[in-house]
Amino acid sequence: MRNAAVTHTDVHWYRERTENNTEWVLTYDVRNITQRSPGFTDRFQSCRDPSNNSFILTITNVQPNDTGVYYCKVWGDINGNGSQLTVMVPAVEMNRELWIVWISVGAAVGVTVIAGAALLFCIRCTRPGKQSSSSPQDTREHSLMLEYENISDFRNTKKPDDVQVDANQIYMNVPSK
Known part of the structure; x- marks a missing residue:
């Protein structure tokens, strides 16, 4: 007026x-x-x-x-x-909310991947009879050495006469309880 x-x-x-x-x-x-x-x-x-x-x-x-x-x-x-x-929401304002959602999803996925990798590493390191080594070949050789030791231990133990030893089988010396 x-x-x-x-x-x-x-x-x-x-x-x-x-x-x-x-x-x-x-x-x-x-x-x-x-x-x-x-x-x-x-x-x-x-x-x-x-x-x-x-x-x-x-x-x-x-x-x-x-x-x-x-x-x-x-x-x-x-x-x-x-x-x-007339009040309009700027496009930047709307995109900011979308970015917050994407950042949250990305963070959740990242944390999940890192936690999964850490869990797999811990499981691998704590398996009985396995020890971490520097390369896959070292692990394979170490495993074969353990099997060889078990076979030779079994072959060198005193066995009853009715036990047959097959050279193609792997035997383990199981301690009695």
């Missing part, structure tokens, strides 16, 4: 949405007291500028659901033309 001599009156702020529904936002009365509609927080502030007979609505920390046409009324029948407010 321009050049309206409305110094001793309350001002009522309304918001009209695209669906043509109008809702009361707040009332700023002559005693400088603000009454808000439920759902409108102190992000919505009104003030009066008596030097140029204007009323000002300030919205801080605007959000997409604040979009609409805001206008004021005084004395029930004097209206301002309204001011269109």
